[in-house]
Amino acid sequence: MTADLKQTPKNKLKRLPERGSYDREKAYAILDEGLICHAGFAMGEDIFVIPMAYARMGDVLVMHGSVASRLAKTLSTGINMSVCVTHLDGLVLARSQFESSMNYRSVVAFGNAVAIIDEDEKNQALKALTEHLVPGRWSDSRQPNRKELGATTVLTMPLQEASIKVRTGPPKDLEKDMDFPSWAGVVPLKVVTGTPIPDPTQDSSVTPPEYVTNYQRPTR
Amino acid sequence: MTADLKQTPKNKLKRLPERGSYDREKAYAILDEGLICHAGFAMGEDIFVIPMAYARMGDVLVMHGSVASRLAKTLSTGINMSVCVTHLDGLVLARSQFESSMNYRSVVAFGNAVAIIDEDEKNQALKALTEHLVPGRWSDSRQPNRKELGATTVLTMPLQEASIKVRTGPPKDLEKDMDFPSWAGVVPLKVVTGTPIPDPTQDSSVTPPEYVTNYQRPTR
Numbered sequence: 009m010t011a012d013l014k015q016t017p018k019n020k021l022k023r024l025p026e027r028g029s030y031d032r033e034k035a036y037a038i039l040d041e042g043l044i045c046h047a048g049f050a051m052g053e054d055i056f057v058i059p060m061a062y063a064r065m066g067d068v069l070v071m072h073g074s075v076a077s078r079l080a081k082t083l084s085t086g087i088n089m090s091v092c093v094t095h096l097d098g099l100v101l102a103r104s105q106f107e108s109s110m111n112y113r114s115v116v117a118f119g120n121a122v123a124i125i126d127e128d129e130k131n132q133a134l135k136a137l138t139e140h141l142v143p144g145r146w147s148d149s150r151q152p153n154r155k156e157l158g159a160t161t162v163l164t165m166p167l168q169e170a171s172i173k174v175r176t177g178p179p180k181d182l183e184k185d186m187d188f189p190s191w192a193g194v195v196p197l198k199v200v201t202g203t204p205i206p207d208p209t210q211d212s213s214v215t216p217p218e219y220v221t222n223y224q225r226p227t228r
Numbered sequence: 229m230t231a232d233l234k235q236t237p238k239n240k241l242k243r244l245p246e247r248g249s250y251d252r253e254k255a256y257a258i259l260d261e262g263l264i265c266h267a268g269f270a271m272g273e274d275i276f277v278i279p280m281a282y283a284r285m286g287d288v289l290v291m292h293g294s295v296a297s298r299l300a301k302t303l304s305t306g307i308n309m310s311v312c313v314t315h316l317d318g319l320v321l322a323r324s325q326f327e328s329s330m331n332y333r334s335v336v337a338f339g340n341a342v343a344i345i346d347e348d349e350k351n352q353a354l355k356a357l358t359e360h361l362v363p364g365r366w367s368d369s370r371q372p373n374r375k376e377l378g379a380t381t382v383l384t385m386p387l388q389e390a391s392i393k394v395r396t397g398p399p400k401d402l403e404k405d406m407d408f409p410s411w412a413g414v415v416p417l418k419v420v421t422g423t424p425i426p427d428p429t430q431d432s433s434v435t436p437p438e439y440v441t442n443y444q445r446p447t448r
Contacts, residue, residue, distance in 0.1 A: 046314070110263075141330075152325050178427045202415075204415050208398060
């Protein structure tokens with residue numbers, strides 16, 4: 009069991025603090041279940057928020073995506089980032105609009121991201137990115153060569169300053185609204201996979217592997 | 229048909245520009261299908277990325293969430309934001325890692341957000357936020373009173389500067405990798421609803437309305 013995440017003025021939970029925590033294991037469970045993150049950074053006065061592939065490697069987050077290329081020039085000195093992973097678990101329909109909400113689990117992490125230069129480290133990070141999205145795929149695919157590694161920018165950011173927000177359960181209407189004549193409850197939401205679509209160039213005798221046909225995200 | 233989104237140095241598509249566009253109607257379809265956005269902003273040197281509820285009202289985005297409260301103090305002057313909505317449509321398994329990817333549709337919008345002060349405008353924005361998430365719910369719920377409106381911060385941001393990125397279809401392996409002996413294809417992903425969960429305080433004779441039992445997102 010590792011230490012809790014650091015509490016700072018930046019990640020202090022201000023609104024509805026009862027929904028928040030700094031528990032590192034809970035944060036890691038949320039990160040490990042997610043598929044993409046949204047990464048934010050500034051370039052001069054401009055703010056960018058961009059979807060990226062990511063993976064957790066111990067206490068470090070690695071990220072890959074078009075943002076990495078865009079940032080390549082400024083990366084040598086490290087770039088101040090915020091990264092958010094959100095699972096939307098349900099629509100919460102209270103009788104009153106004011107108490108209506110969403111069930112979700114999110115982690116917001118803050119830190120300085122740098123590009124991985126070392127070829128072996130970059131390869132390990134790409135392996136982690138692949139295994140995060142599709143466990144079992146790395147060893148069953150043609151791994152990157154040196155030229156491809158050179159053309160790929162992978163960011164790494166330590167997981168030190170972060171916070172969790174979670175809402176679960178039914179709506180919580182005020183006593184005075186309990187007789188309002190509308191249905192109240194939760195519409196659950198989840199991400200599911202469909203039937204795998206083979207590459208049309210592929211011989212139809214090639215069957216999808218178990219890591220595709222039994223694909224599932226790690227559960228809480 | 230409205231004019232295309234404005235192209236600027238900020239939203240110029242740099243990497244894989246063939247995946248990008250500035251088509252306003254396409255951007256609006258992506259926004260209208262999404263459930264939450266990720267909003268990014270700076271406070272001093274710090275960057276924040278936070279999930280928020282949103283809705284499109286014509287050529288304007290309205291947003292609501294804990295970030296709004298956090299920002300309330302700085303909002304009078306308008307705050308520079310970037311807002312991203314992403315649909316993850318599939319995992320793209322190429323034979324080579326380098327060509328492996330994800331199918332997605334995303335919109336990144338840039339602008340200055342301000343808080344809505346006028347009570348009627350705020351009420352209209354809250355209606356739009358509700359109808360975006362659960363069409364049909366607004367008129368079937370207890371709408372906000374003046375006190376609740378006063379306690380709610382809703383942001384509004386014009387949709388002027390934005391860009392779209394989309395990847396669809398099968399993997400695109402290099403010719404030299406086509407004989408690599410692994411399955412290639414796409415694992416489709418989508419968000420689905422589960423069986424509605426009634427509020428346990430509710431009389432079991434209250435049946436869920438059609439907008440809950442037949443819930444679906446607008447399609448492309």
